[in-house]
Amino acid sequence: MVxxxxxxxxxxxxxxxRDVEVTFDQLYSLQLFGLPRLTHIWWMVPKEFRGFKNLILLVIGNCHSLRYLLSPTVAKLLVSLQKLELENCKAMKEIISMEQDGSETNVAEEMTTYKIVFSQLSILELVDLENLTFFGSGKYECQFPSLNSVVIRNCKEMKNFCSGPICTPKLERGKVQIDFKWVWMGDLNTTIQCAESSHHFFLSYNFTEVDEGEGEGEGEDEDDEA
Structure with missing residues (x-):
């Protein structure tokens, strides 16, 4: 298994x-941990494929070769997904990527009107993903009509949530936690950007105070000796 x-x-x-059979419709929970060689959860999924319509819980942890989680094709299949949690996957760069599943379908041609809707997703947790840059960098629109809880922790490279439009009507103050602080600036992209800016400002401010404090202390010692 490893x-x-x-x-x-x-x-x-x-x-x-039209000869499409819905498969894996009895799969409700998928939890994968400690798979060091795992590079894909879904691979070469045909655009016409139908399946995974009842998957409610998706949890991934300690899978350090996994760079992408979903392709747009697979993301559109997960109509019942309610909770998505990823933790400590060192190579993870994006949650949704056109590079993920190796399929031959040219999704890029549809990006001007492409929408991905996670209609039931209410909880999203992204923790210790040190190389994560985006939830999705494509120009497609992401809609999260049920999302009411977001935790982003120790995702240092994440400067934006999505490159394209994003809709999260239920998110508000007190429901978005970034690095243990509850933050909300009206939308996820702005919230992440402000949290990142505040973090750098805080560090810079403290280092400046320390430097100045050390300088003052050294001057006082010299005066005393004199």
Missing amino acids: NLVAVFDFEGLKVRG
Whole structure:
């Protein structure tokens, strides 16, 4: 199991027109921990594929070769997902990426009108993802109509949540925690940017105070000796 590279490998699967069977519809929870070689959860998913419609919980931890979690194709399948939690995946760069599943479908051509809707997702936790830069860097629109709790902790490279438009109507003050502080500036992108700016300002301010304090102390010692 520790040598697992892909959980759901659809390479070679042919899906024709309307002859689509809904598969994995009895999968309600997927939790993966400590898989050092895991590079893909979903691989080569055909655009026409239908499945995973009842997946409610997705939790991933300590999978240090996993760079991307979902492709836009897979993200649109997870219509029942209620909680998404990722923790301590050192290589994770994006949650949704067009590079994720290796499929031959050209999603980039649809980016001007493409929407990804997580209609049931209410809890999102991103913890100790030291290389995470975006939830999604594509120009597609992300909608989270049910999202009411967000925790982002120790994601130092994350300067924006999404590159494209984002809709989170239920998020408000007291429901977004970034590095143990409750922050809200009206939308997730602005909130993350402000939290990042405040963090750097705080560190700079403290270092300046320490430097000045040390200088004053040294001067006083010299005067006393004189």
